[in-house]
Amino acid sequence: MIDRLDGRLIELLAEEPRIGVLEASRRLGVARGTVQARLDRLQSQGVIRGFGPEVDPAALGYPVTAFATLEIKQGQGADVREHLAGVPEVLELHTTTGHGDMLCRLVARSNADLQRVIDRVVGFDGIVRASTAIVMENPVPLRIIPLVKQASED
Amino acid sequence: MIDRLDGRLIELLAEEPRIGVLEASRRLGVARGTVQARLDRLQSQGVIRGFGPEVDPAALGYPVTAFATLEIKQGQGADVREHLAGVPEVLELHTTTGHGDMLCRLVARSNADLQRVIDRVVGFDGIVRASTAIVMENPVPLRIIPLVKQASED
DNA sequence: GAATTCTCTGGGCAGGTTGCCCACCGGTGT
DNA sequence: ACACCGGTGGGCAACCTGCCCAGAGAATTC
Numbered sequence: 001m002i003d004r005l006d007g008r009l010i011e012l013l014a015e016e017p018r019i020g021v022l023e024a025s026r027r028l029g030v031a032r033g034t035v036q037a038r039l040d041r042l043q044s045q046g047v048i049r050g051f052g053p054e055v056d057p058a059a060l061g062y063p064v065t066a067f068a069t070l071e072i073k074q075g076q077g078a079d080v081r082e083h084l085a086g087v088p089e090v091l092e093l094h095t096t097t098g099h100g101d102m103l104c105r106l107v108a109r110s111n112a113d114l115q116r117v118i119d120r121v122v123g124f125d126g127i128v129r130a131s132t133a134i135v136m137e138n139p140v141p142l143r144i145i146p147l148v149k150q151a152s153e154d
Numbered sequence: 155m156i157d158r159l160d161g162r163l164i165e166l167l168a169e170e171p172r173i174g175v176l177e178a179s180r181r182l183g184v185a186r187g188t189v190q191a192r193l194d195r196l197q198s199q200g201v202i203r204g205f206g207p208e209v210d211p212a213a214l215g216y217p218v219t220a221f222a223t224l225e226i227k228q229g230q231g232a233d234v235r236e237h238l239a240g241v242p243e244v245l246e247l248h249t250t251t252g253h254g255d256m257l258c259r260l261v262a263r264s265n266a267d268l269q270r271v272i273d274r275v276v277g278f279d280g281i282v283r284a285s286t287a288i289v290m291e292n293p294v295p296l297r298i299i300p301l302v303k304q305a306s307e308d
Numbered sequence: 309g310a311a312t313t314c315t316c317t318g319g320g321c322a323g324g325t326t327g328c329c330c331a332c333c334g335g336t337g338t
Numbered sequence: 339a340c341a342c343c344g345g346t347g348g349g350c351a352a353c354c355t356g357c358c359c360a361g362a363g364a365a366t367t368c
């Protein structure tokens with residue numbers, strides 16, 4: 001899928017996103033055209049989706065994160081998805097196997113505000129039950145580099 | 155916290171990360187220096203953490219995602235965190251309130267491979283019990299723009 | 309009201325980078 | 339032996355960046 005050079009390139013870009021193609025080629029010890037070609041390939045293959053800004057919800061005034069497990073009334077899935085997609089505080093939504101039917105990540109301005117968010121989330125006909133887990137700490141923030149390293153060494 | 159211009163700038167960067175400061179200033183109808191100053195401020199305030207590459211685990215050969223709720227033996231938290239941080243397939247880890255003690259996001263090469271990952275995750279002394287939910291669909295991928303819009307309009 | 313401070317504007321400048329082109333070379337597979 | 343592919347090293351014009359400056363408005367402070 002990806003080789004060592006791809007892996008090193010991704011790691012380099014993750015550490016110092018500001019560097020350009022030329023600087024990256026110097027760091028990696030390859031020609032500029034090579035880096036350019038690798039980058040193009042990685043993007044067209046979908047390995048690298050893009051370089052969008054990583055925004056911190058806490059810095060935006062939403063320091064509270066929670067995960068909600070939702071139980072959905074049969075056949076209401078599509079409506080619930082649409083409803084949740086319309087709530088800005090819903091940062092992501094998954095349908096899952098297991099006890100609940102959906103799992104979503106929420107943010108709120110405070111613990112008190114979280115109540116408002118949850119009310120808005122579950123205040124919809126298709127949702128039967130919700131159980132919420134508030135995040136206290138985040139020992140491992142969303143990361144991908146260790147996986148990239150592993151994948152590039154195969 | 156952030157005003158309309160900040161919001162529009164973040165949206166613009168999210169849609170077209172390749173554009174530079176100059177092009178952004180043209181799109182937003184302000185001077186280049188203004189965009190530069192706003193960007194510097196947003197980054198130093200921590201609103202924008204960076205512009206790292208967004209890597210798709212599926213394109214790396216890990217198309218299966220799951221969430222595991224872990225129950226931890228009292229006083230073993232630190233050891234468990236360290237253990238999980240060493241597993242590349244653990245993409246993020248949170249400590250939470252509620253029934254479990256921790257929630258982590260996992261990826262695997264296949265459903266069969268997920269068993270290996272889970273075994274590795276729970277094969278550690280401090281972990282009492284684990285319950286896993288496999289992700290089937292992802293109707294709302296991790297997003298931030300709706301929240302940025304809301305925050306910038308206050 | 310007046311002074312100060314902050315932000316935005318519009319401009320200029322040298323230097324670096326990008327996107328694009330080319331010829332060449334060493335492996336690989338046919 | 340041949341063609342193909344990926345990498346190399348070079349060159350080119352156009353563009354962008356980082357940095358500087360002076361001036362205008364608006365908001366805040368005294």
